[in-house]
Amino acid sequence: MPTRLEKKVQKLKAHVINLGDKVEKRVEDAIRAVLERDPVLGREVAESDREIDLFEIEVEEDCLACLALDQPVAMDLRFVVAVLKINNDLERIADLAVNIAEQAEALHRLGASGSVPFDMAEEAQLVRGMMKDSVDALVGIDAPAARRILTVDDQIDAIHMGAYDSVREAIEQDPSRTAELLRYLSISRSLERIADHVTNIAEDIIYTVSGEIFRHNRP
Amino acid sequence: MNTDNKPARAVIMPSPVTGEPLDGEGRLERIARGEIVPSTVHDSVRKKEATLEIQDFNLWYGEARALYDISMIVPKGQVTSLIGPSGCGKSTLLRSVNRMNDLIDSVRTMGDMRLEGSSIYDPNVDVIELRKRMGMVFQKPNPFPMSIYENIAYPLRIDGERNKKVLDEVVEKSLRGAALWDEVKDRLDQSALGMSGGQQQRLCIARAIAAEPEVLLMDEPCSALDPIATGKIEALIEQLRGEYTILIVTHNMQQAARASDYTAFMYLGQLVEFGPTDRIFQRPMLEETESYITGRFG
Numbered sequence: 001m002p003t004r005l006e007k008k009v010q011k012l013k014a015h016v017i018n019l020g021d022k023v024e025k026r027v028e029d030a031i032r033a034v035l036e037r038d039p040v041l042g043r044e045v046a047e048s049d050r051e052i053d054l055f056e057i058e059v060e061e062d063c064l065a066c067l068a069l070d071q072p073v074a075m076d077l078r079f080v081v082a083v084l085k086i087n088n089d090l091e092r093i094a095d096l097a098v099n100i101a102e103q104a105e106a107l108h109r110l111g112a113s114g115s116v117p118f119d120m121a122e123e124a125q126l127v128r129g130m131m132k133d134s135v136d137a138l139v140g141i142d143a144p145a146a147r148r149i150l151t152v153d154d155q156i157d158a159i160h161m162g163a164y165d166s167v168r169e170a171i172e173q174d175p176s177r178t179a180e181l182l183r184y185l186s187i188s189r190s191l192e193r194i195a196d197h198v199t200n201i202a203e204d205i206i207y208t209v210s211g212e213i214f215r216h217n218r219p
Numbered sequence: 220m221n222t223d224n225k226p227a228r229a230v231i232m233p234s235p236v237t238g239e240p241l242d243g244e245g246r247l248e249r250i251a252r253g254e255i256v257p258s259t260v261h262d263s264v265r266k267k268e269a270t271l272e273i274q275d276f277n278l279w280y281g282e283a284r285a286l287y288d289i290s291m292i293v294p295k296g297q298v299t300s301l302i303g304p305s306g307c308g309k310s311t312l313l314r315s316v317n318r319m320n321d322l323i324d325s326v327r328t329m330g331d332m333r334l335e336g337s338s339i340y341d342p343n344v345d346v347i348e349l350r351k352r353m354g355m356v357f358q359k360p361n362p363f364p365m366s367i368y369e370n371i372a373y374p375l376r377i378d379g380e381r382n383k384k385v386l387d388e389v390v391e392k393s394l395r396g397a398a399l400w401d402e403v404k405d406r407l408d409q410s411a412l413g414m415s416g417g418q419q420q421r422l423c424i425a426r427a428i429a430a431e432p433e434v435l436l437m438d439e440p441c442s443a444l445d446p447i448a449t450g451k452i453e454a455l456i457e458q459l460r461g462e463y464t465i466l467i468v469t470h471n472m473q474q475a476a477r478a479s480d481y482t483a484f485m486y487l488g489q490l491v492e493f494g495p496t497d498r499i500f501q502r503p504m505l506e507e508t509e510s511y512i513t514g515r516f517g
Contacts, residue, residue, distance in 0.1 A: 070477055
């Protein structure tokens with residue numbers, strides 16, 4: 001017979017995974033909207049953000065009620081605290097997906113068709129994979145899988161750093177493309193920020209399992 | 220329950236968050252002075268269907284007034300907990316529901332309570348019949364010095380039930396209902412006194428639900444139990460919820476938070492605040508309630 005706390009923890013887990021799935025879908029769609037220059041899909045992502053916001057509040061309220069009423073300890077406590085933080089990261093990721101989706105619309109308006117001076121598709125692919133892996137790690141509360149995610153973040157940081165230089169050079173070469181190129185840089189920046197939030201999620205999964213606060217001191 | 224040792228003023232520690240003592244409109248001090256302060260009852264409780272209605276209920280032990288104009292409902296099929304510092308009248312109120320206080324000569328009451336609409340304090344009420352409609356579980360497990368089986372069957376037998384098959388069924392159903400069947404099914408003929416404290420308490424709950432009571436009264440049912448046995452009783456309460464209306468007195472606030480749907484906070488014989496447990500423990504309406512549940516006084 002599961003205790004009331006066990007039932008609540010299960011419900012919380014189902015809830016946050018559901019939110020994770022929804023946010024993962026937003027990120028996928030936003031990336032596709034950019035790569036395929038699909039402003040309609042971009043619009044959809046932007047307009048559906050309200051659902052995520054409401055969901056985030058619901059998960060937060062569930063976490064607070066669980067802390068106040070059920071006094072979770074040890075693994076249960078770590079899990080509830082982790083969900084509280086992961087929830088926040090997921091909501092921020094959804095906001096960044098909206099930023100990316102809006103760039104898709106803007107690029108369409110600009111009629112931008114020129115080449116991207118850095119490997120945006122690769123960066124997007126890495127972020128998409130990281131996002132998917134983090135939701136999977138959350139489902140299984142899988143610390144080794146979470147640790148693997150952390151290594152990808154460094155690759156994305158490197159691409160973003162490179163993107164900055166490439167965009168600056170491209171602007172110097174052809175200043176008439178500045179508006180378009182800045183939008184690519186903005187997309188890269190949003191992707192890099194998403195990877196940071198996914199990294200936080202991975203760290204919180206590691207914390208849930210080990211009780212070790214993994215931030216800032218990883219090798 | 221005694222006027223003599225009432226604190227002259229409620230001492231409230233300041234909140235570490237705001238630095239201010241949380242005493243709202245000074246209700247606690249006013250109550251300590253003997254002033255009757257109106258209860259704060261959340262609207263969401265008022266709308267609930269009630270099994271038990273307490274109406275302007277007052278009680279005196281001799282000259283000492285123990286309960287002041289208590290009005291509240293106990294929602295049907297839900298768990299309601301009574302919390303408050305020692306001497307706040309929570310046990311007195313619980314014991315008034317099945318008129319156990321009748322057994323004390325000096326007790327005098329005013330006001331009424333209604334169980335499923337019928338008066339509890341009407342002079343014509345048959346108290347024995349009334350008590351059959353309620354189950355009571357005490358602080359200390361009080362199994363009869365009989366076999367496990369007889370602990371449940373005996374009350375039914377003295378109530379006239381002779382059919383062995385019916386008794387067998389009720390015993391099994393009640394023990395299952397109290398999450399005890401699997402542990403004792405092979406030793407039903409053994410003495411109940413050989414069981415652990417937690418098992419004895421679950422046996423008492425089984426006995427209490429055997430008669431399918433309209434309300435289950437629990438007076439600090441876990442205070443004599445260790446944390447594991449307490450966990451089992453709380454899981455049992457969770458399981459009985461929905462089917463039974465439960466009123467529970469607890470001096471363990473965390474237990475009220477974990478195990479109940481509604482919480483009533485009492486102080487020196489008065490009902491201070493009554494609302495859904497998740498509201499009371501996250502965002503009570505009164506600062507006085509906040510002071511108590513955060514351990515600032517009491």
